[in-house]
Amino acid sequence: MNLPRALRIGLLPATVTALLLSAAAPAGAVPKPAPAKVSKQAPAKAAPSKTAPSKTAPAKVSKPTPAKVSKPATVAKPATAKATAGRLAALQVAKQINYYPSAAGWTKMWTSFDARTVDADLARARGMGADSVRVMVFPSVFGYPTPKPEYTAKLAQFVTTAAGHGMTVKLTLFDWWNSYGDVTGSSTWASAILAPYRNDPRILSVDLQNELDPDNAAALAWAKRLVPAVQAAAPAIPVTVSSNTVARLAKVRANLTLDYYDFHLYGYSERALSAIRQAQAVVGSAAPLVVGETGVSALTWGEGEQAAFLARVFQAASVAGIRSVAPWTLYDFTPGAIPDSAVAKSPGEYHYGLYRTDGSAKPAAAVVKAAWTGTAFPASVQDLGFENAVGQTPWRSFMPELGVPSLTRSAAHSGSWSVSLSGTGKASAGLPSYRLNPVTAVQPGQKWHAEVWARGNAATGTTQIALSWFDANDKWLGGQGSALLANGTTGWTKLAVDGTAPVGAASVQVHLKSGANTGTVWFDDVAMSVA
Template structure:
């Protein structure tokens, strides 16, 4: 019995020894791993402000001719990433009046001023919503030991909204120049010193775009089988080209198509989607049609912190297709006024205003418009757009007067009735709806009004649709079925009575 107890005790001691050694080895391994992963900032931050494609202003470095040590691309990219992160966390801090993340991008001395400013704003119940839209940095100096860099950032375009007790008190767009000193600490570039050297109101470039020869007689287009999913897996250029041939033979000269922000990849536009859009424009050109491209369809987040991502999306599409022969105009956003109540009218208009500036800075030839959902909103930003576009689904008896009112308020811009139409659905879910004869009479009458007022137009739409996504009109069957029957051609490919009045 004594020998047995000794064996049990010996076994326990051996097992304990092994466990202690394992724990020591594990601890040393973890410490070694931690010391060798200093470049992974996400494991160091104890904040929720880790940058994951949240901030992407346009940034163009001046050619490197700095004093001191030459800087390689790896170091330059690291400096750039930390610099933009520093802007991002500062803007989040100014919006929330919280200091989370500041210490990760600013040294002790630099963050004191930021903390004091945030504390003052919090005391005075002031918040700032801001973003930078473009940067033009120059590397002035890079130290021989690789630990210090001096940068001048010129023509930084900053948009700001200042709120006092949640009331907007200031809205401004400025162009500023900043001088900064960076220190390399723990493998990351932190701002040691930052001075705003100059600032002035931002004045965007304005180019006079000719619209005298612009005559739009067109239609809004989706393929019959894939409405609101034109560039999805079922994309077929042959189908689109055949539809474009029908449109051209009907006497129309243009189509309006839609680019959805999420579908195209947001800030990082999907090259496959760009190729499908190119094929669509090619098909239009082959059939003698012009194209209005509507950007940001089904997008409703106008928050300032997302502006740089939105602008990179638009920049990619506009720069890719601005020279395509089929392009006739850019439509910034489809029916943005429907977001006024939920997102704030001032915020929506500010987003549109800045997006117009971006598009015009890239494409100085093609006109820009906004697809307002009604005549009342049409005068908004009338001095910024080149064409005033409006939609109309109300009673025709009021249309003529509404046009006359718009012409008084907007005397020097072309007017385009960009969407109009009537459903021919009067089935089970809407027994008192309109029929195909009502639809034909509607189009006959509205084309008479269009001709009398010398309006340009784009009707809704070529086909009755096989299905309408619930995301478009909801799940209520009377709404979905009504939306399916706006076409001039039914789902079997037969022209309806309204097709006779597809143009005047």
């Protein structure tokens, strides 16, 4: 897609490497805005079986020996078919990271290739549990239609480095490319890039083009001819074309015969389960589906929401039976790291990393490591006791014009911090609150319980904890509220609410509300459960 992210709306078995090597051997709340994303496809530059139960054996009866009948010969599957099947199995469970070095994004990764940095970065990714890495290849840099030896050597070094860390490689071809009229040149270039890896188990898969636009007739016609050409050039390697919306995925599915489908999930992570199931419905049983990119900018939404976003997506994917989710991206980017493009002009694009530019880990890194290693997400991901550092909470203010929640040490039920609301107003649209989208994927019929400890000082108005339900289109479906906190000055009191996710529910918000309150209330120690 040629739009910037900002304009776009929108655990696990044995290692992939082992699989590949085996295969290669012969209440009244309003919706929140979607986290923005800039497409990484910037405007192109001119191209220079069950076990049967045991039974008691019957008495043996002698019978004449029948004449021997020869069995028909077994027809062996071609080695390439076995290899493709092995890779397809592997990519469905791949713990894959999207990658560029922090100081050299997109084309700069290759023009300023730093083998030591790549080695250190992939070692870090492997330490998190990653067993596969996606990298993009650019015709404009590598040389077109004949790749330059110095660039194919850099790619070979990257593949070798990844393999040294026990990681397979997914290659995305034709990034920053729109010369769709040149099918012959495109086929020649792709074949040359893939030739050294035709039977190489280190290459997991090939993505023909990042987020190809199927509404572009020229792009679609080009892809219809290039997909079979790439499949012929490297028949053992599964080929896909990534899509960044369900609608585009449907058009790709209808027009291209792919080995698997790659869905890039951005936007509303609280409704990720709904989005993934829509994508699964589009693909059907035709081929496997993976989530090849997902994430949110910490600059726009904060590091706490970035961590919660990824936790929601991993949770939703697990519920849907999708076992490969690839975060975008390993590192934040330094100023100047992204070449001149629409992507470079979007400040948020520089802050999707699991790690900051100084190498320190964001909360999101712990979430991804937990998902990849099959351990529980950190308790801090939902910040239920309000002890997270500033900027590292997924909670958000609702209707701040009527009252802004404040983190405070003036009172705490446990720990050091709580959140307070003072001097609040009210409106027909609702009450001001502090709200959270939990990381648990919502499904109709679930029974939710939420509680919080609250206390007041000269409190007035309405103070409670509430649940608000939304459908897949972010339409409010209703909600439930707890009993009210008594007005006046009170000690810590538990408020609790129970609700059943209604038909059509795709997400829920937990609200800590206090409206028309001329005094002060404090909230602390939220707890939630789902049955």
